[in-house]
Amino acid sequence: ELETDVCCLNPKYGHQGEDGLCVYCGSVPPTWSPWSPWSQCNTLCREGVRTRSRKCQGFSQSECTNYKHTLEMEPCNGTCWDPGWDTWLPWSSCSVTCGVGVRRRVKSCPSAVECSLVCSEPLEETGPCTDRSVCPVHGGWSGWSRWSDCSASCISDVIVPIRHSVRSCSRPAPSTDTLPPGNACDGPSRKEKACSELPNCPVDGKWGLWSPLGPCSVTCGAGLQLSNRVCDSPAPKYGGKYCDGPSSQTSQCDSVCPVDGVWSEWSQWGKCTYPRGKRVINCKDIVGQQDRDRRCDHLSFNGSICSGEMSNDRLCYDVHNCDVMGNWDGWEPWSLCNPTCGKSKRTRKRHCEKSKRGQKVDTFFGEMLLDCADHKDGDSESQPCLNVPPCS
Numbered sequence: 011e012l013e014t015d016v017c018c019l020n021p022k023y024g025h026q027g028e029d030g031l032c033v034y035c036g037s038v039p040p041t042w043s044p045w046s047p048w049s050q051c052n053t054l055c056r057e058g059v060r061t062r063s064r065k066c067q068g069f070s071q072s073e074c075t076n077y078k079h080t081l082e083m084e085p086c087n088g089t090c091w092d093p094g095w096d097t098w099l100p101w102s103s104c105s106v107t108c109g110v111g112v113r114r115r116v117k118s119c120p121s122a123v124e125c126s127l128v129c130s131e132p133l134e135e136t137g138p139c140t141d142r143s144v145c146p147v148h149g150g151w152s153g154w155s156r157w158s159d160c161s162a163s164c165i166s167d168v169i170v171p172i173r174h175s176v177r178s179c180s181r182p183a184p185s186t187d188t189l190p191p192g193n194a195c196d197g198p199s200r201k202e203k204a205c206s207e208l209p210n211c212p213v214d215g216k217w218g219l220w221s222p223l224g225p226c227s228v229t230c231g232a233g234l235q236l237s238n239r240v241c242d243s244p245a246p247k248y249g250g251k252y253c254d255g256p257s258s259q260t261s262q263c264d265s266v267c268p269v270d271g272v273w274s275e276w277s278q279w280g281k282c283t284y285p286r287g288k289r290v291i292n293c294k295d296i297v298g299q300q301d302r303d304r305r306c307d308h309l310s311f312n313g314s315i316c317s318g319e320m321s322n323d324r325l326c327y328d329v330h331n332c333d334v335m336g337n338w339d340g341w342e343p344w345s346l347c348n349p350t351c352g353k354s355k356r357t358r359k360r361h362c363e364k365s366k367r368g369q370k371v372d373t374f375f376g377e378m379l380l381d382c383a384d385h386k387d388g389d390s391e392s393q394p395c396l397n398v399p400p401c402s
Contacts, residue, residue: 215246230267271309282375330376
């Protein structure tokens with residue numbers, strides 16, 4: 011009786027021939043089945059053996075040629091075997107480009123799961139390595155300095171004062187004699203903050219523009235027009251000063267209408283002369299006369315003429331450069347003590363006035379030479395101040 015796994019259609023009466031057709035088992039001589047696939051190598055690692063088998067198909071298996079040749083065997087290498095896996099791979103590059111670092115080398119283990127059981131030796135090792143070049147020194151920041159004073163004493167409308175703090179790239183400073191040179195410090199070397207706690211700066215006021223001129227103050231003739239301005243550009247604040255100068259100004263406005271005359275100021279009095287003829291009266295007790303006049307100004311457009319006299323006169327004496335006997339007037343009040351400590355004194359004065367004895371008029375022309383010489387005390391006197399504190 012045949013095994014079922016060698017038959018194709020009818021497990022009891024036929025088998026699959028070498029040409030793939032089903033052959034009735036009882037009608038042909040027995041034949042060998044095809045060889046089975048090779049088995050796995052009997053070792054995972056290094057050299058071993060593998061086998062394959064075949065069967066004699068038919069009713070009388072002894073009739074197959076060399077009927078005992080049912081098994082073949084050949085040498086093999088395990089799936090984990092690699093001729094070079096016991097050998098270290100070359101060392102890696104050093105982990106640093108300067109100074110002392112680490113290098114590494116490895117063994118490779120096959121990736122199949124069953125191979126992990128045979129990879130019991132170390133797969134990696136490390137060792138020190140040294141680069142002959144000098145390592146660059148990278149810069150490090152120093153600590154921040156104390157905050158500086160504020161850049162101003164108050165806050166203006168435009169600028170808020172600041173204070174700053176600095177640091178230097180000096181702990182350590184980056185090396186400049188290495189290849190490559192050391193890295194500079196990363197980040198700012200200065201920081202700032204606003205002095206928001208300060209008071210506002212006083213803002214002095216400034217005038218705005220003048221307003222247009224207002225209406226004329228009169229309907230005809232010379233009048234005035236008023237213009238105003240406001241202290242608001244800017245307005246004073248935070249204790250600032252108010253604007254200097256007037257807040258209003260006037261401008262003359264003119265229109266055609268009758269303008270009455272207006273007297274000018276009187277002119278200065280003229281020389282004191284004898285009113286009739288050329289008689290010399292200087293330094294003589296002879297009464298002369300002085301004249302002055304004035305103008306009627308601004309008369310226009312048929313306005314009224316000024317009322318009153320255009321000139322007048324007065325009686326006088328010509329005493330210019332004349333020696334005139336005088337009398338002392340009363341003493342002025344005493345002055346304050348000077349100095350205010352130590353030897354101090356006070357003074358007072360009096361003036362030499364013309365004597366009025368026998369004169370007919372009170373007006374004198376010119377600079378007279380007064381003489382009060384008959385009085386021995388002079389025009390000033392002084393006396394010490396008592397109980398004055400000493401100078402410290």
